[in-house]
Amino acid sequence: MTGLLRATNVRVAYGDVHVLDGIDLTIAHGEFVALIGPNGAGKTTLLHAIAGTAPLCDGHVDVDGHDLAKTPRAAKEAVGLAIDPPSLPVLLTGRECLALFAGARGLPSIPPATLALGETLSLTSVLDRRIDGYSLGMRQKLGIMLGLIGEPPLLLLDEPFNGLDPRSALAFKTHLVSLVARGGTSVLLATHSLDIAERHATRVVLLMDGRVRRSWDAAELMGMRESPEPSLEKAMAEACGV
Amino acid sequence: MAFLRMSGIPVLLLASCVALACGDLYAGYGWCLAAGALLALGGSYGIVHQRLLDALERWRFGWCGALPAVRGAAAYTLLLVTIAGLVASLAFVTALLFGISASAQHGGDRFYALAGIGLALVAGTAVAAVRVFRPSALARTHHADGIREPVLALPWLNDARLPHLLDWQRRAALVRWRRGGSFVMVGIVLAAVPIGAPMLEVSALVLLVLSWSWLVVVMRASADAFVAAVRLLAAVPWDAHSARMASLRYPLIATLCALMLMAIGTALLRHGVVALFWIACAGATSAWPLVRLARATRVAGPRA
Numbered sequence: 088m089t090g091l092l093r094a095t096n097v098r099v100a101y102g103d104v105h106v107l108d109g110i111d112l113t114i115a116h117g118e119f120v121a122l123i124g125p126n127g128a129g130k131t132t133l134l135h136a137i138a139g140t141a142p143l144c145d146g147h148v149d150v151d152g153h154d155l156a157k158t159p160r161a162a163k164e165a166v167g168l169a170i171d172p173p174s175l176p177v178l179l180t181g182r183e184c185l186a187l188f189a190g191a192r193g194l195p196s197i198p199p200a201t202l203a204l205g206e207t208l209s210l211t212s213v214l215d216r217r218i219d220g221y222s223l224g225m226r227q228k229l230g231i232m233l234g235l236i237g238e239p240p241l242l243l244l245d246e247p248f249n250g251l252d253p254r255s256a257l258a259f260k261t262h263l264v265s266l267v268a269r270g271g272t273s274v275l276l277a278t279h280s281l282d283i284a285e286r287h288a289t290r291v292v293l294l295m296d297g298r299v300r301r302s303w304d305a306a307e308l309m310g311m312r313e314s315p316e317p318s319l320e321k322a323m324a325e326a327c328g329v
Numbered sequence: 330m331a332f333l334r335m336s337g338i339p340v341l342l343l344a345s346c347v348a349l350a351c352g353d354l355y356a357g358y359g360w361c362l363a364a365g366a367l368l369a370l371g372g373s374y375g376i377v378h379q380r381l382l383d384a385l386e387r388w389r390f391g392w393c394g395a396l397p398a399v400r401g402a403a404a405y406t407l408l409l410v411t412i413a414g415l416v417a418s419l420a421f422v423t424a425l426l427f428g429i430s431a432s433a434q435h436g437g438d439r440f441y442a443l444a445g446i447g448l449a450l451v452a453g454t455a456v457a458a459v460r461v462f463r464p465s466a467l468a469r470t471h472h473a474d475g476i477r478e479p480v481l482a483l484p485w486l487n488d489a490r491l492p493h494l495l496d497w498q499r500r501a502a503l504v505r506w507r508r509g510g511s512f513v514m515v516g517i518v519l520a521a522v523p524i525g526a527p528m529l530e531v532s533a534l535v536l537l538v539l540s541w542s543w544l545v546v547v548m549r550a551s552a553d554a555f556v557a558a559v560r561l562l563a564a565v566p567w568d569a570h571s572a573r574m575a576s577l578r579y580p581l582i583a584t585l586c587a588l589m590l591m592a593i594g595t596a597l598l599r600h601g602v603v604a605l606f607w608i609a610c611a612g613a614t615s616a617w618p619l620v621r622l623a624r625a626t627r628v629a630g631p632r633a
Contacts (some may be wrong), residue, residue, distance in 0.1 A: 138564035163566035174561055178500040178554075183493040190492040191567040243564075270586070 090164070091241055091273050092137065096146035099129075099136050108297035109146070116240065117270040119263070121284035121301045122277040125292035125321060130277035133294065137275070138168040149312065151240060164192075168243045169234030172226035172250070177219040177250045181229050183211065184203050184218065185236065192237045201236050204273050207258045208232070223250040238272065246278045260287060285311055285319040301326040366445040367538050373418070373453030375542060379508040381407055391468070402461050406537040414449055415454045486582065488575035494558055498579045502550035506543065533597035540590035541610055545584040548618035549577070552625070559625045576622050584615055 092114040099107040106129045114120055122130045135141035137148055139162065140154050151165035170317040176184060185197045205211050208228045218226065229248045234242060242263075248256045264287055266272040278284055284291050291303045303311070303322065311318035390393070390401040426443050487495050555576040562572075591611060 103533055105558035135564075140563040160566045162566070163564060166564060170561065176557065176561060178497055178504070179493055183496060186492045187494065188562070188565060189495075190488075190490055191562050191565045191572075194568075195489075 089116075090114075091151055092144070092275070093149040094133075094137060095149075097136050097143060097148065098145040099134070099141050100144050101131050106297050107136060110136075110294075110297070110299060112292065112299065114241070114273050114275060116273055117267055118150065119267045119274045119287060119289045120276070121288035121291045122275060122281070122294055123281065123284055123291060123319075124300075125327070128294040129297040130294055131245050134168065134245050134275065138166050138242075138243055139163055140168070165240045166243060167234045167236065167239035167241065169247050171231055171245065171246060172223060173228060175218050175221075175226055177217065180217055181214040181221070181225075181274070184229065185214070185232060187234050188233050189236035194237055198237060200238060201232055203233055204235060204262060207262060210257050224252060224255070227251055228255065231259055238266070240272055242266075242272060244274065246279070247276070248280060248283065263287070281319045281323065291319065291325060315323045336441040361564075366449040367534060368541075369446045370453045371538055371542055373415075373450045374457045375453045375546075377411060377414075378457035378461060379505065381411065381457060382508050384410075385461065385469065401488075408458065408462070411454060411458055418450055422446055422450070488571075488579055489580055490571040491558070494555070494575050495579045497558065498547075498551040498554045498576075501554040502547045502579075502583075505550045506546045529597050533594045536590055536594035536597070540587045540594065541614065544584060544587035545614050546613060548580055548615050551580040551583070552618035552621040555622055556625045573623060573625075575599035576625070578613070579620075580618065580622065584611070587611060 090113060092112065094112040097107050097110040097112075098105065110129075110133060112120075112133075122133065124130055128250055132141055136143055137150070137155075139148075139159050143156070148162070150162040152163040153165070155162040176187075179187065182197070183200060189195075189197050189201075202211070205214060205228075208231070210225060210228045210232070212223055213221065218229065221229065227247065231244070231247050234244065247259065251259065260283065263274055263276075267274055269290075276284070276288070285308060289305045291308060292299055293301045300305065303319070308319075311322070384407055388407075423443060426446075487493065551601060558576075559572070588608075588611060591608070
């Protein structure tokens with residue numbers, strides 16, 4: 088596996104509040120990394136720093152060999168950030184929103200793979216309706232599709248299972264695992280669902296107070312999966328000092 | 330902040346009209362005062378109507394919507410803010426009017442100007458408040474305004490580099506226009522015209538007032554929609570130059586249409602100075618939104 092993301096000494100502050108305080112993170116092609124940690128640990132900010140939507144105070148981010156500060160467009164070609172449901176444009180339909188993102192990415196139309204994902208997530212029937220009339224779950228599905236449009240090599244997902252019905256959540260998990268298994272896609276998933284992290288991730292990173300507190304590699308996770316008890320939960324509690 | 334938003338724009342709108350109405354030009358162009366009063370009427374109605382609807386919606390459906398507030402508390406508070414905004418606008422207009430007219434050749438006419446513009450401001454605000462707070466309006470859902478499509482679909486105007494940005498801008502403008510009162514303004518303008526006024530000049534005034542108000546709405550809505558699009562697409566590798574070009578299509582077409590209507594209006598009015606005034610108004614209206622459109626691609630992304 089080769090390096091896809093290299094984040095070095097990443098620092099982000101909002102005013103006087105230091106949200107990220109020197110994060111080092113490397114992700115290889117075909118890795119499924121879960122980012123866990125308490126509220127306010129900096130998970131969402133880290134995703135936005137990697138996507139280029141949160142300004143860095145220090146450090147640098149390199150995606151697929153492109154420095155995010157020097158060549159942001161080339162670096163962003165390799166990144167897909169799922170859109171937060173409240174940020175979606177309520178005056179457009181789901182299909183129009185997908186076309187807008189496809190056009191911005193330089194694609195001639197909505198890729199068939201994205202439409203197929205919509206079918207998998209049971210969103211096709213409402214794609215021609217205004218987003219204003221979508222439920223939270225529908226908006227979440229559309230946000231996921233927007234992040235995955237064009238299948239960029241690095242997917243950044245922030246609690247993507249929030250609001251999804253069990254069938255759609257399972258379908259999306261299966262889709263993610265198959266994308267990663269093909270080797271071309273890596274996933275960085277910020278989540279509080281420790282069971283998803285434990286079962287599907289190849290690495291879990293615990294973030295606390297803007298720093299990486301601990302990480303568990305594939306071998307350790309494999310050991311946890313074989314344990315009858317929810318081991319990641321226990322391991323995280325120990326690492327947090329609870 | 331709500332107070333400033335409620336009062337700021339009508340005050341700016343009135344400032345230019347009052348300056349023109351009370352200057353030395355007043356004697357030759359009595360219609361300028363009428364135009365100022367009509368703008369005060371239409372502008373205060375449109376702006377107060379939109380601001381009240383927005384505020385009421387935030388109150389009902391925003392984070393505080395589920396709080397056990399006393400029935401009618403929102404309407405009562407907003408009404409007080411509206412009255413305060415109105416009083417501030419009147420005070421500002423009075424001060425401005427007296428300041429400007431002190432050295433004007435026809436300074437004695439300031440009382441007529443003040444009465445005309447003040448009454449127009451009060452009437453516009455009152456009509457807006459009544460329309461927003463009437464029971465049937467309060468019962469409407471907050472989605473209703475965005476559902477209807479524009480009369481003419483313009484798919485050929487879409488830019489392939491940012492498809493549907495134009496639709497976004499058009500719908501945002503449409504929602505804002507309908508919230509601002511839309512064609513109700515025609516009725517208000519006509520109601521304010523003195524009996525016996527020449528029909529040609531009345532038509533010209535209606536055309537000028539409406540086209541300018543429409544341009545204000547379109548330019549602001551287009552800029553707001555584009556700024557929102559830039560934030561939405563912050564993580565996407567788009568080309569800033571192409572985006573700016575795509576964002577200008579709808580505002581430019583709208584400006585051309587508005588200028589055509591204004592040209593017809595000024596031709597009917599047959600006053601060169603009035604034409605210059607309206608062109609200056611159109612330019613001032615479009616300048617800041619255009620600057621915002623140009624600057625939007627440099628806006629930082631959302632905070633995590």
